[in-house]
Amino acid sequence: MKVLLPSSDVGLVPPIAEAYRRLGWEVVQGTERLGDRELRPDLVHYLWPEELTGWKPPDEATLGRIREHLVRWRRSCRTMLSVNNLLPHGYEDDPASRRLYEAFYENIELVVHHSRASRDLVLKEFPVARTLPQVVVGMFSYHHLFPPGLEAAGCRAELGVPARARVVLSFGALRAASEMRLLVDGFRRTRVRGKFLLIGGMYRVRDPEAVGILRRAYLRLMRKLGRCLWLSGFLPDSTVPRLFRAADVVMVPRLADLSSGVVGVAMTAGTPMVCPRHGAFPDYLEGSGNALYDSGNARSLGAELTAMLRRDTTPVWEGNRAIAERWRWENLLRAALQALPA
Numbered sequence: 051m052k053v054l055l056p057s058s059d060v061g062l063v064p065p066i067a068e069a070y071r072r073l074g075w076e077v078v079q080g081t082e083r084l085g086d087r088e089l090r091p092d093l094v095h096y097l098w099p100e101e102l103t104g105w106k107p108p109d110e111a112t113l114g115r116i117r118e119h120l121v122r123w124r125r126s127c128r129t130m131l132s133v134n135n136l137l138p139h140g141y142e143d144d145p146a147s148r149r150l151y152e153a154f155y156e157n158i159e160l161v162v163h164h165s166r167a168s169r170d171l172v173l174k175e176f177p178v179a180r181t182l183p184q185v186v187v188g189m190f191s192y193h194h195l196f197p198p199g200l201e202a203a204g205c206r207a208e209l210g211v212p213a214r215a216r217v218v219l220s221f222g223a224l225r226a227a228s229e230m231r232l233l234v235d236g237f238r239r240t241r242v243r244g245k246f247l248l249i250g251g252m253y254r255v256r257d258p259e260a261v262g263i264l265r266r267a268y269l270r271l272m273r274k275l276g277r278c279l280w281l282s283g284f285l286p287d288s289t290v291p292r293l294f295r296a297a298d299v300v301m302v303p304r305l306a307d308l309s310s311g312v313v314g315v316a317m318t319a320g321t322p323m324v325c326p327r328h329g330a331f332p333d334y335l336e337g338s339g340n341a342l343y344d345s346g347n348a349r350s351l352g353a354e355l356t357a358m359l360r361r362d363t364t365p366v367w368e369g370n371r372a373i374a375e376r377w378r379w380e381n382l383l384r385a386a387l388q389a390l391p392a
Contacts, residue, residue, distance in 0.1 A: 054091040055079040057101055065194045069379035084119050094123045096131040099154050100138040107146040120157035130160040133168045136308045155179040162386045164189045165330035185389035189334050191377040192318045196291045205296040215246035216359050219297035222251045222312050232348055233303040239352025242359040249280040250293045294319035299358045305346050317374040320367040324354045339366040
């Protein structure tokens with residue numbers, strides 16, 4: 051059996067491809083293969099519709115070309131879409147982006163979700179998807195990033211983080227000034243001795259003012275506390291697990307996003323999380339001992355960070371790693387393949 055993954059993503063696609071191989075599939079991948087008329091796959095597994103339009107809204111010609119490919123694959127093989135975003139980041143109100151997603155829902159056999167919230171939101175936002183089978187397979191883990199024997203003390207030493215600090219990590223892309231304000235204000239309201247803010251990842255913002263806001267806030271924290279480290283820009287895969295192992299808690303300063311890959315990385319590391327009470331986050335954290343705060347509320351975020359840093363989180367670390375074992379890609383793909391209509 052042969053599967054086409056029409057994506058060139060270098061972060062998530064390699065472990066998906068390897069999981070397919072472990073399940074006995076031959077894998078072909080790359081955005082350029084979507085239009086390959088010589089290819090004869092048994093299954094096309096779509097991941098990000100917006101990647102196929104260059105991560106921007108499509109013009110009419112591009113949308114028409116994508117739709118032609120979708121129709122051709124629907125007629126010749128099995129097709130399914132994993133829902134990673136409800137709509138493209140930064141283009142939630144864009145009509146062309148909505149039509150792009152609708153074109154996918156019109157031309158697949160199965161919608162694969164990583165949470166119940168994802169399923170419910172897709173069915174609400176896209177009536178065309180209501181005629182399709184839906185399967186919730188769970189979130190995915192990031193075991194491929196974590197080398198064996200990675201200890202917190204060594205990671206902190208490598209990063210220059212004080213050994214006894216109480217480390218709060220914020221990782222990943224922030225896309226608005228409001229998210230940056232929430233991050234800084236939530237940390238400022240955290241009432242714990244020796245607190246240290248660790249920020250890592252790229253910042254993708256359409257508003258240039260937003261980056262300036264975070265930089266100014268970072269400099270204020272450094273002058274006032276001397277206990278903040280911001281690793282900006284692209285971070286190699288080898289750095290990511292070290293950030294999560296160096297942290298005592300991960301905060302997710304999201305305002306409206308459906309989900310975040312940060313959850314999968316933190317679960318794999320075991321690191322306790324404080325996530326917003328919206329989208330898929332309550333599903334992911336249900337019964338885990340991790341914490342939720344009121345979305346957009348810095349006071350609530352600070353209170354939950356304080357509580358997490360003051361408690362014994364050993365059971366949370368152990369529980370998160372156990373959950374991540376269930377979230378391995380082989381398990382998720384097996385469940386999705388079994389849900390394909392006969």
